[in-house]
Amino acid sequence: MRNVWVLVAAQAILGSQMPMIFVVGGLAGQMLAPNPCLATLPISLIVFGSMTTAPWLSAAMQRFGRQAGFAIGALGGASGAAIAAYGLWIDSFLVFLLGSYLTGIYMSAQGFYRFAAADTASDRFRPKAISYVMAGGLASAVMGPQLVKLTNDLTIVPFFGIYLTVVAINVVGVLLFLLLDIPKPPPPDNAAHPGRSRAALLRDPRIVVAIICAMVSYALMNLVMTSTPLAVVGCGFEQDTAADIVSAHVLAMFVPSFFTGHLIARFGSTNIVALGLFILAGAGGVALMGVDVEHFYIALILLGVGWNFGFIGATAMLQAAHAPEERGRVQGLNDMLVFGCVTVASLASGGLMNCSGGSVTAGWTAVNLAMIPFLALAGGALIWLALQPRDA
Numbered sequence: 001m002r003n004v005w006v007l008v009a010a011q012a013i014l015g016s017q018m019p020m021i022f023v024v025g026g027l028a029g030q031m032l033a034p035n036p037c038l039a040t041l042p043i044s045l046i047v048f049g050s051m052t053t054a055p056w057l058s059a060a061m062q063r064f065g066r067q068a069g070f071a072i073g074a075l076g077g078a079s080g081a082a083i084a085a086y087g088l089w090i091d092s093f094l095v096f097l098l099g100s101y102l103t104g105i106y107m108s109a110q111g112f113y114r115f116a117a118a119d120t121a122s123d124r125f126r127p128k129a130i131s132y133v134m135a136g137g138l139a140s141a142v143m144g145p146q147l148v149k150l151t152n153d154l155t156i157v158p159f160f161g162i163y164l165t166v167v168a169i170n171v172v173g174v175l176l177f178l179l180l181d182i183p184k185p186p187p188p189d190n191a192a193h194p195g196r197s198r199a200a201l202l203r204d205p206r207i208v209v210a211i212i213c214a215m216v217s218y219a220l221m222n223l224v225m226t227s228t229p230l231a232v233v234g235c236g237f238e239q240d241t242a243a244d245i246v247s248a249h250v251l252a253m254f255v256p257s258f259f260t261g262h263l264i265a266r267f268g269s270t271n272i273v274a275l276g277l278f279i280l281a282g283a284g285g286v287a288l289m290g291v292d293v294e295h296f297y298i299a300l301i302l303l304g305v306g307w308n309f310g311f312i313g314a315t316a317m318l319q320a321a322h323a324p325e326e327r328g329r330v331q332g333l334n335d336m337l338v339f340g341c342v343t344v345a346s347l348a349s350g351g352l353m354n355c356s357g358g359s360v361t362a363g364w365t366a367v368n369l370a371m372i373p374f375l376a377l378a379g380g381a382l383i384w385l386a387l388q389p390r391d392a
Helices: 002-032 041-064 066-089 093-111 113-119 126-135 137-151 160-179 205-234 239-254 257-267 269-287 293-319 324-354 360-369 371-386
Strands: none
Touching: 002 041, 002 066, 002 093, 002 113, 002 126, 002 137, 002 160, 002 205, 002 239, 002 324, 041 066, 041 093, 041 205, 041 324, 066 093, 066 113, 066 160, 093 113, 093 324, 113 126, 113 293, 126 137, 126 257, 126 293, 137 160, 137 239, 205 239, 205 269, 205 293, 205 324, 205 360, 205 371, 239 293, 257 269, 257 293, 269 293, 269 360, 269 371, 293 324, 324 360, 360 371
């Protein structure tokens, strides 16, 4: 339990930087970018950084342990925020993009918190451990957007104070990992079975469907959330209103985590993933109904709940589908594919929002309509898995 509570605290403290950056990243990009269609490129670079970091960071954790990997993540977050702040200071979009990419190192490390919670947990407690760590995002959901409000006007350069605060969060938060006690994986035994190759893993129906559902759940959440501050401010509301809506969204992402693990243990991960996809579809439906404040709030709350069920359910599916010696290979492959899809979604978000239809409302409509084919893909994958023989 000690490791779980350390990871919960890390999710709360270090995790608060992600809502902060997602609130202002697109707005800062819109301010610096030479073309408004590139407004969400900084967010895309964060996710791309996470995608390209995941394979080598997973391998490093397999060799040196979780503690070292999480410290690397926090240092990456601190350096990325510092460089992004410098880019804001000198009004350089390219420097800001470099800082965003390095921030992806932290985002990648944060993605492994849920796997680390499962490392020392019993089979029965494992889904609950994953869920509890994700629930640590509750505090980050409150802290992050409120810190945006408190620090945004500290300097004459817009958003500069926010990124300096992110640097401080990473420097302080890295000390938490000194309390983590997860044994390093034993050195590989040359005589032992090395586990399946990546190609063989991707022939396992359970692994393929788990990855597809994780990709769709995370990518669609990111697609809509990235555009939300642009849509809210573009519809004439204040930046603080956008921060409050994102805060409600992030709370909705993590509040269900108190019982998601119990639901998975009782009803099975496949059913919970299916429920998550249905709720994500509901979020898109509400968003298409209008652009009043209540529409934004309801849509983003449903988006958060749908992501929680879809992504945590897919994580539990993946955990049950591989052997211990395949852990590093599977988790790195999963996060590389998930964040690759999220990178495309976040980049498409800005293009759909700012460069389709010529108005904010048309752009917001395009963003939400783009969810439909991907929800169909994930739903079809679940049906396909249900039709597979039990020994497949």
